[in-house]
Amino acid sequence: MNEAVVATGVGKTYGDTVALDGVDLTVAEGEVFGLIGPNGAGKTTLIRALTGTTPVTGNIEVFGAEPTAVDSERVGLLPQSFSPPARLTAREMIDYYAGLYDNARDTDAVLADVGLTETADSWYETLSGGQQRRVCVGTALVNDPDLLFLDEPTTGIDPAGRRALWELLESLAAGGTTVVLTSHSMAEVQRLSDRVGLLQDGQLVAVGTPEDLIADHGGRSRLVIGTDASSAAASALAAADFTATASPSEVVVDGVSPVDIGDAVEVLSEAGISYDTLTWTEPSLEDVYLQLTGESFEGAMTPGASAMAEESSEEPTEPAAAGGDR
Ligand SMILES: Nc1ncnc2c1ncn2[C@@H]1O[C@H](COP(=O)(O)OP(=O)(O)OP(=O)(O)O)[C@@H](O)[C@H]1O
DSSP states (O other): OOEEEEEEEEEEEETTEEEEEEEEEEEETTOEEEEEOSTTSSHHHHHHHHTTSSOOEEEEEETTBOGGGSOGGGEEEEOSSOOOOTTSBHHHHHHHHHTTSTTOOOHHHHHHHTTOSTTTTSBGGGSOHHHHHHHHHHHHHTTOOSEEEEESTTTTOOHHHHHHHHHHHHHHHHTTOEEEEEOSOHHHHHHHOSEEEEEETTEEEEEEOHHHHHHHHSOOOEEEEEOSOHHHHHHHHHHTTOEEEEETTEEEEETOOGGGHHHHHHHHHHTTOOOSEEEEEOOOHHHHHHHHHOOOHHHHSOTTHHHHHHHHTTSOOOOOOOOOOO
16 A cells, blocks of 8 residues: 655754654555644644644655645645634635635535535634634645645534534545544544554654554443442442442442443342442543543543543634744
């Protein structure tokens, strides 16, 4: 298989800040590669490096050429921050970007792809944050690129729009488009990516398929039992050789496969312990992220922060002028 991107020893510093620290990365043609990592890990800087919008040390080839020398017809970029003129309509924006290419797609088709047919003639400034983000995604699709860089594409987009965009990306990938995307939504990255790279402090600390990363770093499946009698439940389960940990309102039973759930329930029933909820969870990319970054919702935030974290990643980004490095 040919390689769309080959990056070797890529480094970038801003003053004393090391944004990228010797990144080696290969993305095959037709692959969907997801970049994850904490705020400030270097994801945007890496996207900028791969698209030739910031100078870096090391070596990068995109379709065998330096990023700045690649035929722009072949590459699409959705930057993280995008501040287009407010008094252009969605249609005018897509038209404008289409005008930059020799073989642009039909504007109405692009608008339909990003779900903006109904609001095509509204000014950008009057669109919601999520609708604005859809326009921005559309600008990256106008040239029907072979290689698409998307820096947090679904930020601010509502769940239905997000799913629609996932399906669009899946159909582009099925048609052979190479995609490099960043996201703080682990569900998004797990669903879309053939391979995932975790950036931390400017270094790619893990790369693999979601399945392999989960198998290596995701931990085991768990059964969470919501009960007021958590201590008694944990004791009964431990006596039956389950690995159970009690907190005031629940017991977490580690390493429970689906076929073991019935046994665990029977232990509770024989011990006369009632429960309110029973939730079985498989390890996911989110567990990989938490494990490898050393972050945990319990340690970093208050209980229930899993939902908070997902919401916070959906906040629209602050508009910022595109431009060179400061
Ligand atoms: N133009 C700049 N000038 C100075 N420092 C910068 C600049 N751009 C990025 N940095 C720094 O480089 C590091 C990597 O930033 P980058 O934006 O690549 O991270 P990120 O992983 O994309 O973060 P986020 O998830 O918050 O978008 C950070 O410490 C950031 O402060």
